[in-house]
Amino acid sequence: MSADESVTLTLQQVADLAHAVLRRHGLAEAHVGPVAATIIAGERDECASHGVYRLLNCVHTLNGGKVVPDAVPVVDPVSPALLRVDAAGGFAQLAFATGLPLLVEKARAMGIAAMGINRCVHFAALWPEIESLTDQGLIAFACTPSHAWVAPAGGTSPLFGTNPIAFGWPRPGGDPFVFDFATSAVARGEIELHRRAGKPIPEGWTIDAQGHPTTDAEAGLAGALLTFGGHKGSALSAMVELIAGPLIGDMTSAESLAHDDGAKASPYGGELIIAIDPAGFLGATAAEHMQRAEALFDGITGQGARLPSQRRFAARRRTPEQGCRIPRAFYEELAALS
Amino acid sequence: MSADESVTLTLQQVADLAHAVLRRHGLAEAHVGPVAATIIAGERDECASHGVYRLLNCVHTLNGGKVVPDAVPVVDPVSPALLRVDAAGGFAQLAFATGLPLLVEKARAMGIAAMGINRCVHFAALWPEIESLTDQGLIAFACTPSHAWVAPAGGTSPLFGTNPIAFGWPRPGGDPFVFDFATSAVARGEIELHRRAGKPIPEGWTIDAQGHPTTDAEAGLAGALLTFGGHKGSALSAMVELIAGPLIGDMTSAESLAHDDGAKASPYGGELIIAIDPAGFLGATAAEHMQRAEALFDGITGQGARLPSQRRFAARRRTPEQGCRIPRAFYEELAALS
Numbered sequence: 001m002s003a004d005e006s007v008t009l010t011l012q013q014v015a016d017l018a019h020a021v022l023r024r025h026g027l028a029e030a031h032v033g034p035v036a037a038t039i040i041a042g043e044r045d046e047c048a049s050h051g052v053y054r055l056l057n058c059v060h061t062l063n064g065g066k067v068v069p070d071a072v073p074v075v076d077p078v079s080p081a082l083l084r085v086d087a088a089g090g091f092a093q094l095a096f097a098t099g100l101p102l103l104v105e106k107a108r109a110m111g112i113a114a115m116g117i118n119r120c121v122h123f124a125a126l127w128p129e130i131e132s133l134t135d136q137g138l139i140a141f142a143c144t145p146s147h148a149w150v151a152p153a154g155g156t157s158p159l160f161g162t163n164p165i166a167f168g169w170p171r172p173g174g175d176p177f178v179f180d181f182a183t184s185a186v187a188r189g190e191i192e193l194h195r196r197a198g199k200p201i202p203e204g205w206t207i208d209a210q211g212h213p214t215t216d217a218e219a220g221l222a223g224a225l226l227t228f229g230g231h232k233g234s235a236l237s238a239m240v241e242l243i244a245g246p247l248i249g250d251m252t253s254a255e256s257l258a259h260d261d262g263a264k265a266s267p268y269g270g271e272l273i274i275a276i277d278p279a280g281f282l283g284a285t286a287a288e289h290m291q292r293a294e295a296l297f298d299g300i301t302g303q304g305a306r307l308p309s310q311r312r313f314a315a316r317r318r319t320p321e322q323g324c325r326i327p328r329a330f331y332e333e334l335a336a337l338s
Numbered sequence: 339m340s341a342d343e344s345v346t347l348t349l350q351q352v353a354d355l356a357h358a359v360l361r362r363h364g365l366a367e368a369h370v371g372p373v374a375a376t377i378i379a380g381e382r383d384e385c386a387s388h389g390v391y392r393l394l395n396c397v398h399t400l401n402g403g404k405v406v407p408d409a410v411p412v413v414d415p416v417s418p419a420l421l422r423v424d425a426a427g428g429f430a431q432l433a434f435a436t437g438l439p440l441l442v443e444k445a446r447a448m449g450i451a452a453m454g455i456n457r458c459v460h461f462a463a464l465w466p467e468i469e470s471l472t473d474q475g476l477i478a479f480a481c482t483p484s485h486a487w488v489a490p491a492g493g494t495s496p497l498f499g500t501n502p503i504a505f506g507w508p509r510p511g512g513d514p515f516v517f518d519f520a521t522s523a524v525a526r527g528e529i530e531l532h533r534r535a536g537k538p539i540p541e542g543w544t545i546d547a548q549g550h551p552t553t554d555a556e557a558g559l560a561g562a563l564l565t566f567g568g569h570k571g572s573a574l575s576a577m578v579e580l581i582a583g584p585l586i587g588d589m590t591s592a593e594s595l596a597h598d599d600g601a602k603a604s605p606y607g608g609e610l611i612i613a614i615d616p617a618g619f620l621g622a623t624a625a626e627h628m629q630r631a632e633a634l635f636d637g638i639t640g641q642g643a644r645l646p647s648q649r650r651f652a653a654r655r656r657t658p659e660q661g662c663r664i665p666r667a668f669y670e671e672l673a674a675l676s
Contacts, residue, residue: 155643229567305493
């Protein structure tokens, strides 16, 4: 990307752009900050697909009436170790932020706690939520269904969502260990990019509408994505459907897609977050055992392998100085929406 | 396998054989029943690798002094939602059985609960434990490290165990939804079988001692297994190391292999089990939402895909009538140990 083809924005300019676009399209003030925060975090960490690019999804979902722009989340403290947050049709971010303090409190008191978010619109990565728990010294797990775009292993038609799974482990004095990945072989957007470029896609990404493997992006989008890792990824994807769907009284990916009714808005439904306090099992000896975890991380990096979020954290140190590069055409599209 | 090459045992004969072999090699009576039960369940479900075949591992581990044959598990009810069971160096089964009632009680009271088993010798599949929780109407998750045989994605040498992940979801009036898989690309025993047969192994299973991909079984065993699903499976494997290792104050797979010190005994360390009560989040409406989960299962089987444990459950209906076929040479080896 040459200087002509891109613009470089400071993080403050990214923030101003995100706030302006969201406000302009009617998102209530209480939501603007939390929603913009995940978009800013995406640019800051050079996750382009979760940066300002996602503002287009937000605007499309807002304009289509598929999100309640001024929803007020309501917390239900179900049990000493559980809580639910009714997002009331709004974006997930404010619901998460509203429930977070009680989740942290319950995890510290009980050692383990789970939060179910219901009736939320979800378009973001899960790692910002994971990191808000590791920041407080907690271990975190999160998952959410999406829209039914993915076939189960051995199947022929879409049933599962891209169903991301994310996990975080706090590290004393350093970046947390964090992963966040779709249980589909690839993101749907990746196939879309191949379709636009007229390029074939690798085998193992999709099947066509007849259930046969295809390397044609168009045919794959009309068919179904495959899960990563064959039947194992498929089993994990089913688990996400269950524990972030019926377990918390919310939709499966098939139900979310039916609810969408052709609007092509962001997925709607639930999210499950589990938080564990390292001091829960171990009390005062936790620190000593967390130190043994460091030996595991050293064992990974010491042999030249990467930790899952290593590139994101490196970008995070770079962008406050160097700014974020955004394709010019895309920036102009967004500026017109602001 | 012709009739000459195999023997057919009733489940009762399998049980008698397992009990006799374990007793003969000094396993205390309190352990014999729980350990034999997982071996009998393996044969009943036609999981040959977890059936009487595992008696050889048990005998090897007992003879090598790498398990405490008369260990008495001790339960520590850490918090309202957590418990630990110190297996005191014994096989995991009795420790699990000892902690199970309290785990169930805590899960029902709190909605979610976790049990850490420490200092246990683990050689079995996780699904028998998962099913003892789904039998009580609970959702269950379990994982355990093993010995360091698996390289992280992008790495060159063994660090992770085969690190299985298992999950179960109770289904009203039917077999539960259960999966249980290694996060390695394949079981180590599978490579051993190729080595014995002098057959090449598929790409993607192993790397050699220099960290290069290899299809030579011998070179692969001297190097490292790979994880399933590339960097995603590798991330999950790291998660297992952390949450069933340092989180509960127990060993990583590298520490377990060091502890083994060349004895080639079963892995030693911890196991984490999480149980969730469907009524926790949903109260009286749980049944209605569990019914929506059935639509997901119908969506899987309705398109010709299999549920993860479908073959096991089919075998379970067959073997009480038809018995279990075991290679004759292997049966004779076991009979000599009984």
